[in-house]
Amino acid sequence: MNFFQAQDDARKKTLWLAVLFTAAVLSLILLTNLLVAAVYVWTSNYARPEQLNLTGLLTSLPAETWLLITVGVLGVVGVASLYKFLMIRGGGRTVAESLGGRLLTYDSTSSPEEGNSRRLLNVVEEMAIASGMPVPPVYLIPENSINAFAAGFGPDDAVIGVNQGTVELLNRDELQGVIAHEFSHILNGDVSINLRLIAVLHGILFLGMVGYGILRGVGHGRRTSSSGNNSALPILGLAVGLLVIGYAGTFFGNLIKAAVSRQREYLADAAAVQFTRNPDGISGALKKIGGHYEGSEIKSPAAGEASHMFFGQVRTLFLNSLTATHPPLDKRIKAIDPRWDGDFPVVVAGVPTSELAEGASGFAGSPADPDTAAATNTAISAAAIAEINVAADPDQITDAVGSLNDRGLEAARALIDSTDETLKDAAHDPYSARGLIYAILLDENEAQRDRQFSHIQSNAERGVPAHTARLHAHLANMDAPHQLTLVSMAMPALKSLSHPQYKRFISNVIELIKLDRKISLPEWVLHRMLVKELRPHFEGPRRSRPRYGQIDQVAEAAGVLLSTLARFGHDDAAARTAAFKAGAGALELRRASIELDSAEDPNFSRLNEAVRTLSQLKPLAKPKLIKACAATATADGHVSGLEGALLQGIAAALDCPLPPSIYEAAGNTAS
């Protein structure tokens, strides 16, 4: 499925979720009323025969009681959902934290015994860069079973949570399969529905949870007091009633999950195979869940309502098939590996399963998949990447949005491998990551650079200026795609700053950009990236609702963006006009028409405004815009790495992650 289609589906599913939720609440109200009526009829001394059918039961209750019950159920469900919704407003990391997750950093995994966690970070980073997404923070969940999840409202606030057991028991290929599965959830917009689903499920399941709580409390009280009076009986009746309603809630909850998320597990499994071109990875992981005595079970009580966002089934209760959040394991495995004989491997904790040394850059393709080996040869090699261009085909670039394949993985690996080690280390460390960003922002002009540097010296934390100077030397001659990769790599480290540290960092970034009195387009892209990805993390995710279904509605904003791009890559007026025309043509405007803005210097506040407007386009209207941007940039047939990075940056600002597989080594047109 295409990225834009998936996004659109996800958006429609959100609406569908609201409809199902309403239906579930109405059914719960009806059921509660029926239950009360049944008790009322049976406990009253006479039961008239006409009361023993459904309408009879319903009319036996006085209108006032009806109203009472309806308002009561509505109130409880509403408050329970609202409460949960307020809680998850903090985004993905709130979920990981409520499950007791520990933030993994490269620093904390530098010891040899943490080598498996380091491998996890590498796998996540590779996958993120391969898909053109910011690298998400990774949380380690202290559970021994094999499971993982992705949570967040979108790629900007998404986090990945992985169980300790997953890290220890899976080998690199299997881990990669699981992470690819989670990335597919992020890219397809499933995570945002899943987060909302938490709130909805909490509301529906809450009455049952109260019943369960009362039942346990009463049982406990009985045992301790042993007074044996009958005063607990009505409470017991209430509890049992609530439990019945709770089961009904579970039923509706599963119906909603089935309608909204369960099918997406198969899709994500399939996507994992597509991303990694290695069916053995994901199926191996699923088989190990089957063979592990703890399976994928999560013990934390907070996992119940988050169960649908995990990789595998979270609860293994006696009502397994009824309360399943995921398709059965054997069906999922069969869907990937039809030749599977049904045997699960025996998985024992403490037995190392990783046979792959970390750091080896070679792709461990399975023998059954000769394509992988071939792909390694035709892909961009680290040596050839020194001069990179972009495939000059707008359609190809548009198709690449949000897609991930083995070629993208190879390109990402090549980008990562050919990046200076010192710079990578700096990007991974919260302390020096700031120095790195400052260093990237330093101007080429020496006088300007000195002014910027003196600003850093008086405004950055102790020791940071030294880092900036040191890293700047390493950055010499680095091309834009590598710089962008470094910024993406630095995201988890920057997200671990405290709030005051973040404020200081961002204000320094803005000063550095302004100090040279001239804002350049690359600076603008870098700033957009930082703000876009850090602000939701530190100030809570903000959702802007997609408003425009047609490019025509935002033609002016599109004109501003295309004018900027046309000016940037082309020197003379004729080339600019031609480039702009190419882009405008790709927009296929029906009513509106746009003109090239011929001003020499870009107006960045207008550009910001334009991007803000354009990001509110509905998903299905976006491919045309991306194609138009690509057409403008590629109009002269020559697209440098810098232009490619600009395209990536602009696409990211429009929530359309563009993978580095768009880059091609100069002179190498292998497809």
Next chain:
Amino acid sequence: METIIVLVIIAALGFWLVSIYNKLVTLKNRFKNAFSQIEVQLKRRYDLIPNLVETAKGYMSHERETLEAVISARNQAMAGLQAAAADPANASAIKELASAEGALGGALGRLSVVMEAYPDLKANQNMMQLSEELTSTENKVAFARQAYNDQVTDYNTYKQTFPPVIFAGFFGHGGDAELLEYEDREEMQAAPSVSFN
């Protein structure tokens, strides 16, 4: 009708309490996560110090006391770190770590002063590298400490605001978390000064 209103109010109150509880837990988790960042950097620092002392020994055999003081302060701080890492919410453990760190800083400071009299040692390649690493780790510790202290302040402040202040104790968040505070040290004498060029 009244019963329903009462029930809804009770439910709302319950949720409100649970949300306070959850927020406390979240903030606590955050400062614990921040502490693990300090832990990494401090460990790295404690690993560097024996090498530093070993290198210095060759040049300054007459300063055994100073060197031994550094080692014993380092061992003390290491024990303090282990206790604090086991439970960063334990205020007295954090206090102890802070004072042990202060003592270690003092011992290193004295070593630094003594080193002034040994220009050969200061010029030693190995020593220079160690000092630089120590200084840079020092900066990282200061930075991680700042992040930790910010998170602790967030937690303590939330605990002291009006509604949570009533329930925090009941929810097991009685005592304030302790800030990790001590004087920042001067840079090591032998560390080469970095200039931008």
